[in-house]
Amino acid sequence: MVSARLDDQVAIVTGASSGIGEATARILARDGADVVLAARRRGELEAVADDVADEHGVDAHVVPTDVTNEDEVEALVDATCEEFGGVDALVNNAGLGVGGDVEDLSTDGYRQMMDVNCDGMFFATRAALPHLREADGNLVFVGSFAGQYPRPSNPVYAATKWWTRGFAHSVEAAVGDDGVAVTVVNPTEVRTEFGSEDGTAFEETFDPGEVTEPEEIAEAIAFAARQEAPTTTSEIDVYRRDKFAHF
Known part of the structure; x- marks a missing residue:
């Protein structure tokens, strides 16, 4: 069963300062969830949190976090539980x-x-699973088209997204009996800051309407987060309509 709302739910979103993460925080808040925003950039997080709280009347909590630092990630989950109870x-x-x-x-x-x-x-x-068990909660991973098909232009990035899918579905197998739902959402190109690390961001490479917008991926994530026991949506692919044209 899919709930239409997320009232009284608490969601942590990593990478929430921009792009898909920011859009997801906004969509989850629109659906009634209190949101905890995690990323390294405090200023950007606080701006998003202020907008979300003002627009949707939910609580939006900022926890600056480097996800590569396990202590900071543990602190993120602890802060969420301290603020919201789970x-x-x-x-x-x-x-x-x-x-x-x-x-x-x-x-x-x-x-x-x-x-x-x-x-x-x-x-x-690892940090969130005990709490998701208590809540019969939803664990959502942002994967990629590159995690399903070879990407000769960037094999290592593709490998990390194959890892994401393999890890997510194996966790799904391990915790399904505990009532935890697991979903992988796989986008193709999305108009975000992605690619700016060492080149041109997708939001600059592609014109509006040319590829997927972050809000479209956020809607898929929110759909996954609204799943209620005993059902899960295991995988959602959100592709450009012409993505397979080159095969």
Whole structure:
């Protein structure tokens, strides 16, 4: 069953200072959830939180967090439970894409992607799972088209997203009996800051209407977060309509 609202629910969103994470915080708040916004940039988080609280009348709590730091991630979940009494949904969204060809990717770039895209997902999941069990909650991972099909232009980024899907579905198998729902949402190109780490951001590369907007991915995430026991939506693909045209 899918609830139409998320009233009295508490959701943590990582990578919430911009892009898909920001849009997700806004959509979850629109649906009635109190939101905890996590990212490294305090100023951006506070601006989003102020907007969300003013527009939707929910509580929006800011916890600056580097997801690659397990102590900070533990503190994020502890702060959420202290403020709200528990966690009903975790949106594992923080991620980045650095470099390209294997031969051109620096070791630092490789480590950075692995740290954020893999370790960050693990740390947040580990910290939140006990609370999600108590709440029969929803655990949502932002994956990628690149986690389902080869990406010759950036094999390491693709590998991190294959890892995300493999980890998410294996966690789903482990905690389904405990009442925890797990969903992977897979976008293709989305007009966000993605790509700006070492090149041009997708929001600059693509014109409005050319590829997916972050709000469209946020709606899919919110749909997953509204799932009620005993049902889960295991995977949601949100693709450009012409994505398969090159095959």
